[in-house]
Amino acid sequence: MNKRTGAIAGAAAVAIAGAAILLPNANASQDQPAAPKTLSAHSATQLAASLKADLGDQSAGWYLDSGNGHLVMNVLSKDDAASVAAKGAVAKVVQNSMTALKAGAKTLRDNASIPGTAWSIDPKTNKIVVVADRTVTGAKMATLTKTTGGMGAGMVTVKRSQGEFKRYDGGEAGSAAGGGAGQAAGGAGDSGGAAAAGGAGNAASGGAANGGAGSGGGGQAAGGAGDAGGAGDGGGQAAGPVGGSAIFGGNARCSLGFNVTVKGAPAFLTAGHCGNDSKTWTADQGGSQPLGTVADSKFPKTDFALVKYDDAGAKPESSVDLGNGSTQKITKAAEAAVGMKVQRSGSTTGVHDGTVTGLDATVNYGNGDIVNGLIQTDVCAEPGDSGGSMFSGDSAVGLTSGGSGDCTQGGETFFQPVTDALKATKAEIGAGDGAGGNNGAGGANGAGGANGAGGANGAGGGDAGAGNAGAGSAGAGSAGAGSQDPGAAGGAQDPGTGTEDPGAGAQDPGTGAQDPGTGAQDPGAGGSADPGAGSGDSLN
Structure with missing residues (x-):
């Protein structure tokens, strides 16, 4: 082999090696999920309804990330996360399904129906958030603590309100x-x-x-x-x-x-x-x-x-x-x-x-x-x-x-x-x-x-x-x-808002x-x- 033939063979080998490195990267970029869609509240609600229907009992709630207009969909597996992301939502793998959260809310209704309490499902934390107002003390608070304790820290969070x-x-x-x-x-x-x-x-x-x-x-x-x-x-x-x-x-x-x-x-x-x-x-x-x-x-x-x-x-x-x-x-x-x-x-x-x-x-x-x-x-x-x-x-x-x-x-x-x-x-x-x-x-x-x-x-x-x-x-x-x-209406009026044309028969402001x-x-x-x-x- 002369020097020229050897140089060509060497260059070919380098090119093949480079391709071997580049091709996997190219394939990887094609596998990347699409960027999340920026949605209005109405469009996000429609997309969420469609995704909920697809997920069935694997649905775990959703919420709006209003800072960037993204729909965040809670899912229970990586496979579901991939399908959600493919449709333009942000997928978040969580622990509790919506079915489990609703069952937890029923437990509260059955065992901790206490005046001065409120609870709701918070998809951001994937938990039930219980709020007890200032009247919930003594035996009432003990009953609430017993019920929520039995549900587990991964299911429920208890907060206090200073109001009633x-x-x-x-x-x-x-x-x-x-x-x-x-x-x-x-x-x-x-x-x-x-x-x-x-x-x-x-x-x-x-x-x-x-x-x-x-x-x-x-x-x-x-x-x-x-x-x-x-x-x-x-x-x-x-x-x-x-x-x-x-x-x-x-x-x-x-x-x-x-x-x-x-x-x-x-x-x-x-x-x-x-x-x-x-x-x-x-x-x-x-x-x-x-x-x-x-x-x-x-x-x-x-x-x-x-x-x-x-x-x-x-x-x-x-x-x-x-x-x-x-x-x-x-x-x-x-x-x-x-x-x-x-x-x-x-x-x-x-x-x-x-x-x-x-x-x-x-x-x-x-x-x-x-x-x-x-x-x-x-x-x-x-x-x-x-x-x-x-x-x-x-x-x-x-x-x-x-x-x-x-x-x-x-x-x-x-x-x-x-x-x-x-x-x-x-x-x-x-x-x-x-x-x-x-x-x-x-x-x-x-x-x-x-x-x-x-x-x-x-x-x-x-x-x-x-x-x-x-x-x-x-x-x-x-x-x-x-x-x-200011006690009656919150402050000074703006005398210039919505002024009407006085030419239609303005009245004397000083008469009774x-x-x-x-x-x-x-x-x-x-x-x-x-x-x-x-x-x-x-x-x-």
């Missing part, structure tokens, strides 16, 4: 810090009318929504149809009762959840324990602004009520009060998912946000009031917020039930799934055409109507007082553009009772109140 589990219906109408109708329709003098969460203005088709006695409030609530016509699309001012508005029944105050229709008739959903409190509900404490009558109420076990509007021709908007002079349109209902970012609107505390932390929760409020199948969150709430809306974007998710803590200390709050309530009542999300309907911005009960913001039931008339509590003292004259009582027929009002009283503090931190 209770339903969030309120007993005092005037205590609505977020603009309860007691202040909006009857006590306009202190707060300038309905503040963040709606009050009588948003709860009735005529009260002074988010401006109350302030002479610009009625203009925003139901004034120029041109400006308010977008209320149904989000961002506009509600012209009638929407999610988060205060509602009154007997001695109870709750919050409206979502407007719905039942066979074409207008209705709304709220909490079942509120529906048990009273058969009839109004937008004001005095009962002069009737809303509807309870058609179905379920509590305990579940916690929802259907209230049919007394006015069969009413067309309330399918939206939620955002507490800043605008609304969020609600177009559909969605299942909750652990990790989902949500908001809650209620008549006491306005709007707060947080995250879903558990599903299929059971809460024992005491006195035999045990509710199952709830959504657990770290969103705060307080008495009077019961029945109020929990939503994610334009999707209805839950109805406020109860919890522990408040919006100062934080705590856990539980919600009735809206999807279950809709199915049970045969209701559908949405109750009308929004602004421009009978109760819309330019409708029969608009600002210029008999029940308009300046009408007989408006902030300047009726119980509000034509003189000191009406448009004179509480309106643009004193409170229209100024700050509100308002003229119900002149249409738009002075824009001076402007926007609604700041909804207050943000979401409370979980005690956990």
Whole structure:
């Protein structure tokens, strides 16, 4: 062999050796699972449902990694992990199947049904998380410890709450810090009318929504149809009762959840324990602004009520009060998912946000009031917020039930799934055409109507007082553009939000009772109140 032939043979050998090294690496790269898909909450729910069907009894729950939009699916084997990853989810191999976790929850129901306890399945830890409130002491705590100890540390975790589990219906109408109708329709003098969460203005088709006695409030609530016509699309001012508005029944105050229709008739959903409190509900404490009558109420076990509007021709908007002079349109209902970012609107505390932390929760409020199948969150709430809306974007998710803590200390709050309530009542999300309907911005009960913001039931008339509590003292004259009582509504108003065109017949802000027929009002009283503090931190 000459030198040239030897060099060629050597080069060939090197090339073959290099190929032997490179080819396995190439094959390995082809075997790598695809990168996880970035999904919306709705798309993640759909994918999770498909994967659950594929996994059957090997399913172990799932959750949203909201930081990057990934669906995390719990599985019991590496083989299942590979099939899950191939479809775009993140696979996590865990110990407990969903069947085992549900069996553990049944053990708790059977052996540790103790007032002041709650538990839910947490797919992030693959455990049942039990929370015992401050009333669980002595023999109660011993029973709980014995039961959970027998289930094993790999199945259950026990935490303590500094608060006390209770339903969030309120007993005092005037205590609505977020603009309860007691202040909006009857006590306009202190707060300038309905503040963040709606009050009588948003709860009735005529009260002074988010401006109350302030002479610009009625203009925003139901004034120029041109400006308010977008209320149904989000961002506009509600012209009638929407999610988060205060509602009154007997001695109870709750919050409206979502407007719905039942066979074409207008209705709304709220909490079942509120529906048990009273058969009839109004937008004001005095009962002069009737809303509807309870058609179905379920509590305990579940916690929802259907209230049919007394006015069969009413067309309330399918939206939620955002507490800043605008609304969020609600177009559909969605299942909750652990990790989902949500908001809650209620008549006491306005709007707060947080995250879903558990599903299929059971809460024992005491006195035999045990509710199952709830959504657990770290969103705060307080008495009077019961029945109020929990939503994610334009999707209805839950109805406020109860919890522990408040919006100062934080705590856990539980919600009735809206999807279950809709199915049970045969209701559908949405109750009308929004602004421009009978109760819309330019409708029969608009600002210029008999029940308009300046009408007989408006902030300047009726119980509000034509003189000191009406448009004179509480309106643009004193409170229209100024700050509100911070205890009543969470802080100063923004005088510039949603200003109406005064050319339609602005009123004199200094006079007492308002003229119900002149249409738009002075824009001076402007926007609604700041909804207050943000979401409370979980005690956990």
